[in-house]
Amino acid sequence: MAGGLELTFHLAGINNQNFLMRDEQTGTYWQQISGRAVSGPLAGSQLELVYSDELTFGLWRNEAAAGMVLKPVIRDASQYAPSDWDVRMQKTPTVLDFPNTALRSRDLVLGIAAFDSARAYPVDRILREKLIEDRIGSEPIILVVGPDEKSIRVFHARLHPGDPAPEYYRSKPARGGADEPLYMDAASGSQWSFRGCAVAGKLTGACLEPIPAVKDYWFDWRNYHPATTVFRR
Amino acid sequence: MAQARFRALSVLVVVLPLALAALTCLVLPIYVIRPFRHQGATELSVALFVTRIAPAVSLACAIGAVAVLIFFWRRVQGWGVRTLAIFALLGAVASAWLTRINVYELMFHHLDRPEFTAADRAHVDSGDMVIAIRVNGERRAYPIREIAYHHVVNDRVGGVPVVATY
Numbered sequence: 001m002a003g004g005l006e007l008t009f010h011l012a013g014i015n016n017q018n019f020l021m022r023d024e025q026t027g028t029y030w031q032q033i034s035g036r037a038v039s040g041p042l043a044g045s046q047l048e049l050v051y052s053d054e055l056t057f058g059l060w061r062n063e064a065a066a067g068m069v070l071k072p073v074i075r076d077a078s079q080y081a082p083s084d085w086d087v088r089m090q091k092t093p094t095v096l097d098f099p100n101t102a103l104r105s106r107d108l109v110l111g112i113a114a115f116d117s118a119r120a121y122p123v124d125r126i127l128r129e130k131l132i133e134d135r136i137g138s139e140p141i142i143l144v145v146g147p148d149e150k151s152i153r154v155f156h157a158r159l160h161p162g163d164p165a166p167e168y169y170r171s172k173p174a175r176g177g178a179d180e181p182l183y184m185d186a187a188s189g190s191q192w193s194f195r196g197c198a199v200a201g202k203l204t205g206a207c208l209e210p211i212p213a214v215k216d217y218w219f220d221w222r223n224y225h226p227a228t229t230v231f232r233r
Numbered sequence: 234m235a236q237a238r239f240r241a242l243s244v245l246v247v248v249l250p251l252a253l254a255a256l257t258c259l260v261l262p263i264y265v266i267r268p269f270r271h272q273g274a275t276e277l278s279v280a281l282f283v284t285r286i287a288p289a290v291s292l293a294c295a296i297g298a299v300a301v302l303i304f305f306w307r308r309v310q311g312w313g314v315r316t317l318a319i320f321a322l323l324g325a326v327a328s329a330w331l332t333r334i335n336v337y338e339l340m341f342h343h344l345d346r347p348e349f350t351a352a353d354r355a356h357v358d359s360g361d362m363v364i365a366i367r368v369n370g371e372r373r374a375y376p377i378r379e380i381a382y383h384h385v386v387n388d389r390v391g392g393v394p395v396v397a398t399y
Contacts, residue, residue, distance in 0.1 A: 001394055009396045011337045011384045013266040013284070015277055019337075020266075021385055021398065029281050032384075032398045039281035050395055052366045058359030060374050061352045067372030069355035069363070070386065071348040072379050081378040083361070095271040150360070 002037070002045045016096045018220055033216070033224055051212050055151040063178040063195065098222050102230040105219040111228070112154060112213045115139045118225035123215065125231070126152055131170040131183055133157065134231060140165035141211055144183060146194045152215075155196045155208035168192075240308040245318060248298050252321035255294035255328035258287035263336070287332040295329035298322050344383045349373070368393050375399070 001007065005025055012022035018033045028040030035047035053060070060067070072080065082088070086108075094105040103109065109120040115137030126132060127150070132143040140157035157165050166187035181191030181199055190201030197207040214221075222228060265272060265280035272280075302309070302322055309318050352374070357363070363374040369391025377399060380386060386397040 006394050007396075008387050009385050009398075010335060010343055011341055012335065013262075013281070013337060014268055015266070015272050017268070019384055019398075020281075021396075027285050029285075039278060040285060047396075050366050050368065050393075052364050052397075054362055054377075055365055056359060057355070057357040057361050057363050057374065057376065060363055060365045061355075061359075064365070064367070064372040064374070065352060067352045067365075067374055068349035069352055069357060070373075070375045070379055071350050071355075072376075073342070073344065073383075076342050076382060079382055081381045083358070083378070085378065085381065093269065095269060148360075150362070 002042055002047060016220075016223060017094065018223075033214075033220060049212060051210060053151070053153065054215055055146065056148045059146055059148045059151050059178065059194070094217075094219050096219050096223055098219060101218075101222060102232060103218040103222075105217065107218040109216060109218050109221055109230075110143065110152060110154070110213050111216050111221040111225065112136055112141070112211060113225060114141075114211050118228040119231060120218065120221050120225075120228050121231040123152070131168060132231070133165075133168060134233075136211075142168050142183075142208075143213075144194060144196075147177070147180060147182060151194070152213070153194060153196065154211040154213045156211055157208070159203070159206055159208065237308075237310050241310050241314045244301060244305045244308050245314065245321075247301050248318055248321050248325075251294040251298040251301075252325040252328075255291040255298075255325040258283055258291040258294075259328040259332050262287065288329075291325070291329040291332045295322075295325040298325040341382055341384055344386050347386050347388060364397060364399060366390060366395070366397070368395065373397075 007023035007025050009021040009023050011019060012029060013020035015031060018031065021030050021032060022028065026041045028037045028042040030037050030047065035049060037043045037045040090106050097105045108123040110123055110126060111120050117137040119136050121143060126143050127145055130145045134141055141154055142157045143152060143154050145152055166185040168183050168185050170183050171181050171191065178195060179193045179199055182194050184191045188202040190198040190203040193199045196210055198204050262280045262284040265276050298321065302318060309315050357376050362377045364377060364380065365374045371391035373388065373390050375386060375397045380397060380399040384399060388395050388397060
């Protein structure tokens with residue numbers, strides 16, 4: 001929605017390999033990655049981001065047994081992406097590059113824009129380390145890999161403003177379920193699940209605030225976040 | 234003879250620019266906004282503006298070209314001039330039609346009425362990635378292999394209108 005108006009969107013173009021969409025109601029063009037209107041009667045408007053996860057279906061189903069899944073359209077199914085689409089996409093040329101920056105154009109990053117800062121985390125680094133503690137702006141965050149070894153979530157590392165930022169350690173998940181202890185914090189000794197909630201220990205029941213993050217190619221993330229830093233510790 | 238030639242050219246002087254304007258409405262956005270081409274900020278802005286006005290402008294140009302040729306067809310003498318006039322007319326009319334077609338949705342079909350199934354009945358591999366949201370307690374998953382094709386899914390989750398994009 002924008003300005004109280006409910007909009008219906010259509011794929012309508014491309015801008016340096018990030019697509020544009022147009023709403024039926026006003027004919028305004030919107031940039032997909034930013035949700036910002038770039039041309040038309042609503043130019044300058046901003047769609048509100050809905051928090052989303054990028055997870056494996058198996059892990060999501062474990063967390064959301066009552067959830068609903070988009071059904072494929074039979075006539076289009078033959079054109080859906082193959083299982084190795086991300087590998088193939090790596091070989092696709094780019095039209096926008098940023099030489100002399102920290103990463104290569106098609107490097108996959110997890111981009112986080114929060115606390116008035118932007119930071120990019122190489123995905124292969126996150127998957128390798130399983131848990132990363134870092135700061136964005138002045139705030140501590142943790143990046144956690146799920147029990148499926150593919151899904152990633154980001155949380156604000158402290159429960160309340162002003163709390164000291166605890167240290168977190170990765171545990172080994174017992175059965176890989178959504179509510180299994182995955183990591184613990186040294187301060188309280190509590191065990192935390194991939195949902196970001198404490199499932200054992202002093203803080204049981206408390207949940208960390210999830211931070212929106214987007215998996216993107218470096219060139220696209222850098223294009224829309226020119227002041228971004230890169231995690232390289 | 235000279236007068237006849239002048240009268241024919243006077244018709245072309247109107248019809249050709251109308252056809253050119255209509256064709257520009259069609260061709261400029263296609264040229265600028267295409268995959269695997271870098272888009273500069275200014276040219277994109279111009280191309281999007283042209284795209285927004287293209288259906289109305291190209292239709293007006295086509296109607297104008299048709300009207301001029303109908304009323305002044307007798308002035309258009311000579312096979313060369315008539316051929317040129319007809320091609321211009323066809324170009325204008327074709328542009329008026331084609332500017333109404335969303336070529337991107339010809340390539341990637343729009344989901345008019347997305348349908349959903351329960352998680353335990355979905356035929357999705359456990360290892361396939363999904364984009365998942367939860368709004369007002371209602372949960373939804375969009376398999377990336379599907380949404381990477383359709384690109385845009387207009388939906389309503391937890392009573393809130395959302396658009397899932399990839």
